[in-house]
Amino acid sequence: MKPKNCLIFGASGQIGRNLIRRLTEKNLKVTAVTRNLHQKGYVLKTQANPGYIDIVESNIFDVNKIEQLIEKADVCINLVGILFEKGSNNFINIHEKFPSMISSLCNKHKIDKFIHLSALGIENAKDSKYAISKLKGEIAVRQNFKDTIILKPSIIYSVDDNFTTMLMGLLNLLPIFPLYYGGKTKFMPLHCVDICNLILDLIENDTTEITIECVGPDELTFKEIIEKLLKLIEKKRLFIPIPLFVANTMATFFQILPKPLITRDQIKLLYYDNIPSGKYKTNFDIGKDFVLKFDNEVEKYCYMWKETGEYAKKNLDI
Numbered sequence: 001m002k003p004k005n006c007l008i009f010g011a012s013g014q015i016g017r018n019l020i021r022r023l024t025e026k027n028l029k030v031t032a033v034t035r036n037l038h039q040k041g042y043v044l045k046t047q048a049n050p051g052y053i054d055i056v057e058s059n060i061f062d063v064n065k066i067e068q069l070i071e072k073a074d075v076c077i078n079l080v081g082i083l084f085e086k087g088s089n090n091f092i093n094i095h096e097k098f099p100s101m102i103s104s105l106c107n108k109h110k111i112d113k114f115i116h117l118s119a120l121g122i123e124n125a126k127d128s129k130y131a132i133s134k135l136k137g138e139i140a141v142r143q144n145f146k147d148t149i150i151l152k153p154s155i156i157y158s159v160d161d162n163f164t165t166m167l168m169g170l171l172n173l174l175p176i177f178p179l180y181y182g183g184k185t186k187f188m189p190l191h192c193v194d195i196c197n198l199i200l201d202l203i204e205n206d207t208t209e210i211t212i213e214c215v216g217p218d219e220l221t222f223k224e225i226i227e228k229l230l231k232l233i234e235k236k237r238l239f240i241p242i243p244l245f246v247a248n249t250m251a252t253f254f255q256i257l258p259k260p261l262i263t264r265d266q267i268k269l270l271y272y273d274n275i276p277s278g279k280y281k282t283n284f285d286i287g288k289d290f291v292l293k294f295d296n297e298v299e300k301y302c303y304m305w306k307e308t309g310e311y312a313k314k315n316l317d318i
Contacts, residue, residue: 005029006203007069009060009102010079014160015117017047019077019196024052026200031069033058060098063105070105075203077115078102078141083130083162084255084263091133100140107145114145115199120152120188120213121274128268142210149202151195153214154274157294158192159301168229168305170261171237178242178250183223186273188215191297194290198283211280216290219275228295232302 006023010016011032023030024047031054032044044055058065060080070076082094099116106114118138125131141148157164171177195214220228223239230237242250247267255263276282283290 005031005073006075006077007031007033007073008077008079009033009098010081010117011055012044013079013081014158014162014192015156015195016079017044017160018158018192019079019199020044020047020053022196022200023203024048026204027052028203030054031056031073033060033066033069035059061093061101063101066102067105067109070102070111071109073109073111075113075115076102076106076111077117077199079117081117081119081134083266084260085129086258091129095130095133095137096140099137100144103141103144103148113149113203114141114147115149115151115202116141118150118152120154120215120276121272122152122269123277123279125269125272128272129265130269131272147210149207149209150211151198151214152211152280153195154188154190154216156192156195157189157298160192163189164229164298165301166261167226168233168302171226171230171233171235172305174237176238176240177226178247179223179226179239180242180247180267180270181222182241183221183226183239185222185270186219186275187222187225188217188219188275189225189294190214190216190290191292194283194292198288198290201288207286209281209286212286213276213280213282214290215276215282215284216292216294218294220294222270225294229298229302232295232299233305234307 006028008016008019008030011020012034020030020032029052030048033056034044036057045053056069060066078099080094080098082089085091103114119134122131122134138150155163198214248264251262251264251267254260
């Protein structure tokens with residue numbers, strides 16, 4: 001039976017906003033949970049077909065309110081995650097305790113499906129607090145809701161991301177660019193549209209896979225990603241390999257900022273490749289080929305970091 005109500009935690013993020021659009025296009029009712037209705041509500045409303053979205057303001061640890069929402073849901077999707085810690089917004093709370101809580105409630109109320117977003121390449125990063133918390137979160141949700149569908153994506157990019165847009169912003173300003181670990185860390189970036197389409201398919205259809213590693217069609221090193229971005233924004237920059245001691249010193253300063261460029265924990269994580277482990281099937285193995293190419297998709301929005309801005313767009317109508 002087609003699900004009637006999809007409950008999304010982390011709805012105001014890059015994936016959440018795009019997923020709301022895809023789900024409501026299919027006439028699925030969405031309940032989007034946000035911590036700040038005043039700040040995020042108007043944005044979320046623009047993503048959905050009228051009448052197909054309810055936006056609820058709630059602290060994610062308000063157990064009574066969260067349980068009331070889960071009780072009414074057919075599908076629960078957890079997209080909540082952080083890249084750096086600030087106060088109580090830490091890895092243990094966000095990546096371990098919260099997934100454990102909602103997966104337990106999903107099991108209690110026998111919802112049809114629980115989809116949990118984790119991360120790729122974290123199994124070997126035993127010195128990263130981010131990776132450790134993500135793995136513990138996976139263990140908790142699997143124990144609480146045994147048929148949880150865990151998605152483990154590589155880097156997800158789009159015009160709404162904090163990856164390509166941040167890098168192009170830095171490349172536009174800095175005459176030199178630091179390379180950690182020689183820029184050799186491998187990634188398989190996937191477009192936000194692809195993972196949203198996968199989630200939609202998993203909601204509408206049954207699957208025997210409960211852990212899926214999600215990757216794009218290209219395997220790129222970090223240096224190759226930077227080189228492609230430079231080509232797209234028509235800039236030339238000097239690469240400088242950064243010794244680990246210097247990188248950690250810089251990160252110690254950056255991580256005290258409200259939105260750090262990089263943290264010491266992220267430097268540890270960058271040491272490990274972000275590619276399939278071979279332990280689980282990938283989206284390609286289950287017939288979900290992600291075909292959107294990194295260069296082609298970033299080219300659609302990279303003009304914002306070119307010298308002439310939007311006037312650099314091809315075939316601009318005047």
